[in-house]
Amino acid sequence: MEQKTLSYWQGKAASLVIEGRAFIDGAYRDAHSGRTFDCVSPIDGRTIAKVADCGAEDVDHAVAVARRAFDEQAWAGLNPRKRKAILLRWAVLLRAHLDEIALLETLDAGKPIGDTTTVDVPGAAYCVEWFAEAIDKVGGEVVPADHHLVGLVTREPIGVVAAVVPWNFPILMASWKFAPALAAGNSVVLKPSEKSPLSAIRIAQLAHEAGIPSGVFNVLPGGGEPGKLLALHSDVDCLAFTGSTAVGKQIMQYAGQSNLKRVWLELGGKSPNIVLPDCPDLDRAAKAAASAIFYNMGEMCTAGSRLLVHRDIKDAFLEKLTDAARSYKPGNPLDPDVSMGAIVDKVQLDRVLGYIDAGRKEAKLLLGGSRLNEASGGYYIEPTVFETARDARIAREEIFGPVLSVIVFDSVDDAVRIANDSEYGLAAAVWTSNLTSAHEISRRLRAGTVWVNCYDEGGDMNFPFGGYKQSGNGRDKSLHALEKYTELKSTLVRLR
Structure with a gap:
């Protein structure tokens, strides 16, 4: 086996094919406007790719196909064991392409290759596996109601989930959003940071190869516009965000101005x-x-x-x-x-x-x-x-x-x-x-x-992650994260 030295990774980088298009409805697509932005590597300041700069038309398209997939129950309607198997296949593919995804993160965000290969990409695969395993193990409740009733409490997927994620841990932070959202049966529109979009774009194709249906997992690269538009979009049911407190406050305002979508925020810290x-x-x-x-x-x-x-x-x-x-x-x-x-x-x-x-x-x-x-x-x-x-x-x-x-x-x-x-x-x-x-x-x-x-x-x-005060609300990780992407339903059946 070739030793993975600096020259090894430089050689891999020289031959790496980088995809910069959005992933919508099961396929890579240019931005509707044709606009792109330069993806600049912080390692040496070189432009390493042109990335689709998505706008309003792309947001509407992605949300529409995510809604269609949800309404048709293309994902949520699958047997829980089937969804579990597909997510586990995706985790296997993430591990199989570990070097490629880790290299994309290092070139894109400047993270040491020793970290992206041992922490970021394996951590994302583990997150997908963990929530996949929860799919067929988390149930509802039978309520101790009056004897003439059967009372059920169930959790149902919330619908279309937008995830707007940061640049410091591009794939890992994204997985903390999309893995529980998908495990709960939702459709997802992922908006990676414009500073580090490459790994998210790549893993979308792997999700499709694993068997996640078209329209269920979409990736929209771009500047600040797609994130704002997703927060304002009235057909997005939930938005999960990790980033600065200032932007988190804006997202809550956008939710209030539109459809009161659920908003989950993991924000700043001064620990x-x-x-x-x-x-x-x-x-x-x-x-x-x-x-x-x-x-x-x-x-x-x-x-x-x-x-x-x-x-x-x-x-x-x-x-x-x-x-x-x-x-x-x-x-x-x-x-x-x-x-x-x-x-x-x-x-x-x-x-x-x-x-x-x-x-x-x-x-x-x-x-x-x-x-x-x-x-x-x-x-x-x-x-x-x-x-x-x-x-x-x-x-x-x-x-x-x-x-x-x-x-x-x-x-x-x-x-x-x-x-x-x-x-x-x-x-x-x-x-x-x-x-x-x-x-x-x-x-x-x-x-x-x-x-x-x-x-x-x-x-x-197993440990929920999130903050008090202006560090946000809700929690990533653990079974508590699944709750964020569901709605509680009470069903009462009269027997006589």
Whole structure:
């Protein structure tokens, strides 16, 4: 077997055939207008594909065929075991094409190939498998009604589901939407980010090959227009979105202006990572804190971007943290030995650098702060660490880049106040060797996920994922996600 080195992946990239058209009603199609946009690789700034820039006609077409497929029960009407078998075949195809899909994600989003081959694509296949297995195991209820009645409570598919997904985990975040939506029997219109549309376009053909009927799974690439139009569309029954809080607020308004479609939002975060003086392992905590913000170039909604360290251990911990941070060296994402790739595009690069400039004015720079590898034409930023006040701009606003704010605290109550003093509530962590402290602090933290003595653990699908406050509503993953894509129905049958 050929060793998968940098030259291997460069060779695969050179021969890769990239599809840039929309996928509607079981076939690839150009945008109705003929418009395209350039798909630029953040690795070196080169245009690697022309992608269909879908507009109103394409949205109407995709929604219409999704509605037709739903009304004709082409998918929802199949025996549950049949739908399960088809989704399992799709998962097999995703694994069979792992290298191709992973390479598309790396070229498109700048993610290290070591991550896309081991996390993103396998994680998406696992998600499809997990929800496929749930199809024939989740039932309804028989209600204890009066004896002259039989009372049933059932869940039915909601109809046409639009999924608008982000660029940081293109296929993985998409699978968290389309897998439960399809498992519940819905038709899906997937709108990938214009910054990273390629993997979604490719897997649509694999879905069709697996046996998902035409019109049931459609992919609409494009700029901001398709997402807005889907949110306003009166024949879309549900819209699931992952992205910024600002856009999430707009989507809720669009739903209110149209048909009051169900809206599920997974939004921003500014997650606190609290290290107490009785932390059981400072070395492990420091490595986890570095990974929490520098993994995936900091382009994570759950990024541990606020590190809260007790004053008594601050100096010792920061020494270990900066050592751990230095192990993240931005480089060519096609190199399997590189752990930190490229920022997704020039717009995001400039945004992150702007926050770093702001941090230089309001905080103490401990490490990094510069753009690297500029001669490559790509978009790279080194790991950056500031010591900040709790109310500094870089300590309150979501940056979505490799920028860490370190905040010092003096007591547990102080740490909890700082942690909860945010408009977000997606994730949090606490490091302590005291079991009572672990439980009590976890209860007090206003976040959808709390890790104790770890960060970003628990990749299986059994844990619901989502946030408090302006980090969104609803949950991805777990059986709770299935509920989002169904309607509850009560049926009462009079016996006499």
